[in-house]
Amino acid sequence: MTTPPIPTLTLNNGLEMPQLGFGVFQVPDDETTDAVSSALEAGYRSIDTAAIYGNEVGVGRAIAQSGLPRDELFVTSKVWVDDHGYDAALRAYDQSLVRLGLDRLDLFLIHWPTPARDTYAETWRALERLYSDGRVGAIGVSNFEPEHLARIIGDTGIVPAVNQVELHPALQNRAVVAANESRGILTEAWSPLAQGAVLGEAAIVAIAERHGKTPAQVVLRWHLQQGRVVIPKSVTPARIAANLDVFDFVLSPEELAAIDLLERDGRTGPHPAQFNG
Template sequence: MNTPLIPTVTLNNGIEMPQLGYGVFQVPDAETTAAVTAALDAGYRSIDTAAIYGNEAGVGRALADSGIARDDLFVTSKVWIADHGYDAALRAYDESLERLGLDHLDLFLIHWPTPALGTYPETWRALEELYAEGRVRAIGVSNFEPEHLERIASEGGIVPVVNQVELHPALQNRAVAAANAERGIVTEAWSPLAQGAVLGDASVVEIADRHGKTPAQAVLRWHLQQARIVIPKSVTPARIAQNLDVFDFELTAEELATIDALERDGRTGPHPAQFNG
């Protein structure tokens, strides 16, 4: 099977990260191994999981069984709210590695800032130590607002390489994306397809038809042409492969603007207020 050549994005520490990866949010552990195996077979090499997903072990089984060299994989996981704090975050990293069966991660993120706890700067300090010791190749954040990025910067910390946030045509998180760009942080989109909520929009369907592609492929192309990293999720092998088949066409400036115009508060995941206090 011919696998597509996935472009990479150079992170601010010089590490190359595949621009399109495979996410396993809400995939039960028992189904994760088969899903990740399908993704790897399709050509994905970047896999995104998290401790709170409860499926790191399933990811690890797929990676171990794949026969793919570790250097050819890019594995991301995240520290959950319950493990905020310096010592707890260090322990959480070790526990994630054990579940994944790996000796290092390529990228480790703070999953939510949860400013009401006041612990994310301390948690970030733990990630900085892991990075300084060479135990993780890159560190970043998820669901951080501009003020949370500012606090890390004001305390003289390492600049995160990515900020992974909900971003899709219906919720474009422009202020966060601008704050990321200002600091040299790559925006990574979770729920890039809005869990299907925008795929029936007439303008998206028309653009997709024009290129002989699916609406999902058109939306993923919209992300990629704006230099975002994306981690679409599916457990259906055909759709997993289809989401990777997005490198043989290009949207016009007019088509990009048409999708840009779909913005509304179309949040499909948790609202930050649930975790920010």
């Protein structure tokens, strides 16, 4: 299969990151290898996992079995809150590499700030050490609010390359996106389809019918046209492939605005309760 033309975005350290990747949140390890293999066969080259997901081994197995050159892949993982702290975070990185069967990651994130523990700034220093030692391509954060970003940047002067947050038409996280943009931090959306909760919205369905696309493809296109990285998840090969088929149409400014308005109208209801994506 010919790899589709997935665009890349340039991180604030110059590293290129595929704008559309594959997420494995909530995928059991014994299903992860098949899911990631399907994604790689479909043309994905960016895979997002995390220590707490318990499926880094399955991701690594799929990468090894793919036979793809390592430099064609972009692999992200995250340090969980139980491994916050300077030394613990350094060990956690090494342990993720062992489980993945890799010698480096392209992107390593602090999974949650967990401010009550007051350890995320120290953890950020560990990630900065990994980066300065050339052991990781880029470092970033996940689920950080503007005040958490201000704290780590103020303490170290090192700006995260990425802030991965829950973001979809029902929860657009505008204050976080604005804080990211003002600092040159790329916004990456987890749960980009709200676990399907927004796909029945009349505005999205109408746009999909107009373009001959599915509602999921329309929502992914909405993310992409606003300059975000997006990491949809599926274990169904047909949906995995369909989520990649979003580069042959363009939403108009009016269509983008109609989706933007869904959160303001409140018609999408509450966003899914999840600990992360």
